[in-house]
Amino acid sequence: MDQINPDMTVLEVPCQNRQAEHIFRKYDAAAGVCLCCQALFDSVADLSRKYGLELEKLLADLETAAASRSDR
Amino acid sequence: MPWNKEELKKLYQDKFGDQKLIMVSNRAPYAYSYQNGTARITRPASGMALSLHTVMQAIGGTWIASNCGELDQWDISCHGAVLLRSPKYKYTTRQIYLSTEEAHGYYYGFANQGLWPLCLASPISPQFIQSNWYCYLNVNRKFADTILDEASDKNNIIFIQDYHLALVPQLVKKAVPHLTVCQFWHIPWPSYEVFRTCPWGREILAGLLGNDLLGFHLHSYCQNFLHAVEQTLGAIVDYEKFTISYLGKVTRVTASPLSIDFERFESLAKACHMENRATELRNNLSLQGIQVGLGVDRIDYTKGIPERLEAVNIFFQKYPQYLERFSFLQLGPISRIQIPEYKNLSNIIDSLVETINQKYGTIKWKPVILFKSCFFQEELVAFYQLADVMVISSLNDGMNLVSNEYVTSRNEGSGALLLSIFTGATHELTWAYKINPNDTEEIADIIYLALNDPPAEKLSRMLAMRSWIKEHNIYYWAAQFLDLL
Numbered sequence: 001m002d003q004i005n006p007d008m009t010v011l012e013v014p015c016q017n018r019q020a021e022h023i024f025r026k027y028d029a030a031a032g033v034c035l036c037c038q039a040l041f042d043s044v045a046d047l048s049r050k051y052g053l054e055l056e057k058l059l060a061d062l063e064t065a066a067a068s069r070s071d072r
Numbered sequence: 073m074p075w076n077k078e079e080l081k082k083l084y085q086d087k088f089g090d091q092k093l094i095m096v097s098n099r100a101p102y103a104y105s106y107q108n109g110t111a112r113i114t115r116p117a118s119g120m121a122l123s124l125h126t127v128m129q130a131i132g133g134t135w136i137a138s139n140c141g142e143l144d145q146w147d148i149s150c151h152g153a154v155l156l157r158s159p160k161y162k163y164t165t166r167q168i169y170l171s172t173e174e175a176h177g178y179y180y181g182f183a184n185q186g187l188w189p190l191c192l193a194s195p196i197s198p199q200f201i202q203s204n205w206y207c208y209l210n211v212n213r214k215f216a217d218t219i220l221d222e223a224s225d226k227n228n229i230i231f232i233q234d235y236h237l238a239l240v241p242q243l244v245k246k247a248v249p250h251l252t253v254c255q256f257w258h259i260p261w262p263s264y265e266v267f268r269t270c271p272w273g274r275e276i277l278a279g280l281l282g283n284d285l286l287g288f289h290l291h292s293y294c295q296n297f298l299h300a301v302e303q304t305l306g307a308i309v310d311y312e313k314f315t316i317s318y319l320g321k322v323t324r325v326t327a328s329p330l331s332i333d334f335e336r337f338e339s340l341a342k343a344c345h346m347e348n349r350a351t352e353l354r355n356n357l358s359l360q361g362i363q364v365g366l367g368v369d370r371i372d373y374t375k376g377i378p379e380r381l382e383a384v385n386i387f388f389q390k391y392p393q394y395l396e397r398f399s400f401l402q403l404g405p406i407s408r409i410q411i412p413e414y415k416n417l418s419n420i421i422d423s424l425v426e427t428i429n430q431k432y433g434t435i436k437w438k439p440v441i442l443f444k445s446c447f448f449q450e451e452l453v454a455f456y457q458l459a460d461v462m463v464i465s466s467l468n469d470g471m472n473l474v475s476n477e478y479v480t481s482r483n484e485g486s487g488a489l490l491l492s493i494f495t496g497a498t499h500e501l502t503w504a505y506k507i508n509p510n511d512t513e514e515i516a517d518i519i520y521l522a523l524n525d526p527p528a529e530k531l532s533r534m535l536a537m538r539s540w541i542k543e544h545n546i547y548y549w550a551a552q553f554l555d556l557l
Contacts, residue, residue, distance in 0.1 A: 011239070011275055015206045037305050038319065040278045041242045 004062045006045035006055060010035060013044065017066035026061070027053055074334070075547035077130040083551050084131045091252075093133035094223050096215060096240065097233035098179065100137035100165050101125040118370070119332065119473035120258055122449065124233065126333040127550045128163040136218055138168045138175075138211070168218050170211060177207025180410045183236045190270055191235065191259045192374045192468045196413050200271050209239060212279070216243035223251060229557070232283075234258045239275065242282030245321075252557055254285040258330065259470040260496075261293040264300045277301050281318045285556055289471045289496040291327040298325060328553050329500055330471050334545040337480035340453045349454040357401075357441060359458070363523060365400040366459035368452065368474045369466075370407045371444065373417050376465035376492065376509035377402065381424040381440065383465070383515035388432050388439060390513075391520050396437045398523070400463075403455060405446045418444070456481035461522045463490045464497075465509035471496035475504065476541050485534040488522035490515065500540060503533040 004013055004020075013020040024035045031051035033039070039047045044062075048055040084093070101121040128135055170178070181204030190198040215237055219230055232240055232255040241253045257280075267273055277300060280286060288294050294314060302309045307318040314325045340346060354360060365384065369375040384400045402425070408414045425442045432439045447455070456462070462478040472495040479489060479501070491497060491504035498506065505522050507515045522530070 011209065015209060018202065034306070037274060037278070040275055041246045041282075 004044070004059060004066060006048075006059065007043050009041055009043055010047060011040045013062060017062070019065040019068070020062050023058075023061045023065050027051075027058065074542050074545055075551050076335070077126075077547060080127070080130045080547045080551050084554060087555065087557070088229055091226065092223070092228045093128070093131050094219060094228050094230050095124060095128055095133060095135040095163075095233070096219060096230060096237060097121070097124070097135070097137050098183075098236035100135060100167065119477065120233075120330065120471075123330060123332055123473065123546045123549075126336070126546050129161070130547065130550075132162045133164075134222055135163055135165045136168065136215065136222065137165065138170045138179075138215075166218065166222065168214055170214075174207060174211055174214075176410070177204045178211035179236065180408060182208035184408055185411055186270070187235045187238075187276075188259070188374075190266065191262050193260070193262050193266055194374055194468065196373055198270070205272050209275075212237055212239035213243060216240050216247070219244050220247055223248075227251065229554075230254070231256075231554075239279035240282075242279045245282035253283050254287070254553070254557060255280065255283045256287040256328075256330070256553070257293070257297075258289070260290075260468060261288055261296045261300070263296050264303050267296070267300045268304070273300070274304050277304055278318075281305075281307065281316060281321070281323050283323050285324050285326065285553070287326050287328045287553055289327065289329045290499060293470075294325045294327050324556060326553070326556055328549060329496055329544070330473065331541060331544050331546045331549045332473050332476045332480065333547075334476075334480050334542045337449075337453065337477055338483060340450060341457065341481040341483040346450075346454060346457065349451075350457040353454055353458055357399075358436065358438075359399055362396070362437070363394075363398045363460045364458045365398065365461045365463055365519060366455060366478075367400070367402045367404075367463050367465070368455070368478075369404045369464075371404055371414065371418050371421065372407060373413055374467050374469065375404075376467045377404075377417070377421055378424055379467070379509045379512055380463055380465040380515065381421065381428065383463075383512040383519065384440060385424075385428050385431070386513055386516035387519050388428070390516055394520075394523075395432055395439075396434060399438060400440045401443070401455065401459070402440065403443045403445075403447060403452075406444050452477065453481045459487060461488045461490060461519055463507075463515070463519065464492055464495060465490075465507060465515060466492045466495050467509050469495040469497075473497075475501055479534060479537045480541055482534055482538075485531045485538065486527070487534060488525070488530050489534075489537065490518055490522060500544065501537050503536040503540075505533075 021036060028034050030053060045055060048058055185199040189196045227250055230244060230251055230253045241255055244251060245253055298309045298311060301307045301316050307316050309316050316323045367380055388395060406418050425440045428440050429438055456478045464472055464475050466472055475489055475491055475497040489504040490507050491501060492509045493506050505518050507518055
């Protein structure tokens with residue numbers, strides 16, 4: 001499985017890990033919008049810039065979700 | 073005067089100047105193979121692709137399409153990305169190589185086992201498989217990258233076709249916002265209640281909202297789409313203007329029923345060899361003195377072919393005077409055979425034809441004649457000219473251009489068109505004999521009625537339809553659509 005990187009779009013991240021959608025949902029409140037409705041075609045880096053989210057933390061959360069998925 | 077090639081070209085030039093038109097579809101209008109280094113056509117195009125080919129012949133530009141497993145990587149790399157450029161064609165074709173696995177997941181998988189049955193509200197349940205979705209996403213990206221490579225330095229017009237490429241508009245627009253992107257969705261758009269069953273509905277809708285203009289055949293499909301984006305994405309919808317505001321960008325939606333090249337079909341029908349070809353067919357198929365019914369469809373579970381054959385069975389039961397006086401010809405290629413439902417359907421059709429032929433046939437006469445093959449336009453016109461009645465019994469169909477082709481090929485105005493109330497064409501060709509494909513006894517009765525109606529009644533219906541199609545031809549369709557950009 002490829003690593004999730006900041007250039008991937010929100011649309012592509014769940015291709016690596018379907019659980020990623022739940023991670024994006026966790027950030028909806030902080031962003032003030034539904035990220036999976038408003039930012040599907042943005043890269044993860046653009047998304048964090050646009051909505052003031054901490055990129056490192058977001059990537060780490062997505063990676064953790066991906067790792068827990070692949071451990072199963 | 074109806075729209076023609078020159079007027080369409082002029083409209084395009086006046087409106088867009090030297091901006092190139094880039095047509096994008098899953099497949100090129102024809103399938104090619106290489107013989108001695110030269111590309112040769114191996115498969116005729118569908119009605120839809122032929123109509124778009126006519127538009128490209130008028131305007132010129134580049135057509136981007138996938139090989140979809142038909143040309144191998146060697147062919148494409150050897151002959152370059154631009155595959156076909158000849159004086160006969162006014163545009164160039166650029167092929168995208170897809171591996172068999174990609175074609176399987178994207179085309180046979182997500183597009184044709186997922187979106188196709190979903191949008192056609194088919195009795196076959198859509199299958200939404202994650203790996204197919206990822207494949208669909210990756211292939212859409214491949215298309216978007218090719219478009220960007222072809223077009224990004226200029227403000228070209230990108231015209232995307234159909235349900236195979238729903239994500240491409242947003243992928244392109246996101247990368248180069250100044251490109252003009254439009255799309256035509258050639259199949260129905262289902263109600264929101266049906267559409268919401270798609271696990272990636274949100275992604276599909278967000279992808280399509282990358283378009284500046286999005287076309288459907290019917291007003292009702294537009295309304296279903298507007299409702300879906302409003303409910304799913306919370307986009308702002310103006311139901312009066314048919315516009316959607318999403319992520320600071322406006323997408324306009326329009327209903328614009330596709331048509332055919334009337335002039336081409338009419339001139340083919342009038343060609344002096346056509347009458348000979350029709351006579352030759354009649355002789356070869358032992359149809360002398362026999363009235364003919366015709367069905368022309370790709371073998372697909374949405375086309376209502378078993379229902380049509382059942383209606384023919386009932387017709388012979390109820391009207392035995394037509395035994396040895398009427399035959400039904402069913403033409404059309406087997407398609408998407410990698411999908412089990414299509415293979416099963418093909419077997420069902422074989423079995424129905426065999427049953428009817430065993431029940432009523434004689435040594436000299438076959439009640440039903442089945443050809444499971446592709447036909448070029450010229451051959452189809454000869455079949456259309458043989459047909460006293462044409463039966464289109466689709467259970468659901470975006471438009472159905474066979475109806476237009478049949479009417480246009482009957483240049484003397486004889487014949488009768490039986491048209492399912494579930495086709496897009498039924499909203500245009502209101503003079504056809506309407507049928508409900510689920511009522512097979514009614515179809516049988518209407519075949520009888522159409523064969524026995526006074527010639528003047530049939531002539532008046534056919535002339536009205538010819539006149540409509542002549543006016544609302546493919547050039548009219550393209551002009552109306554592109555003029556909205």
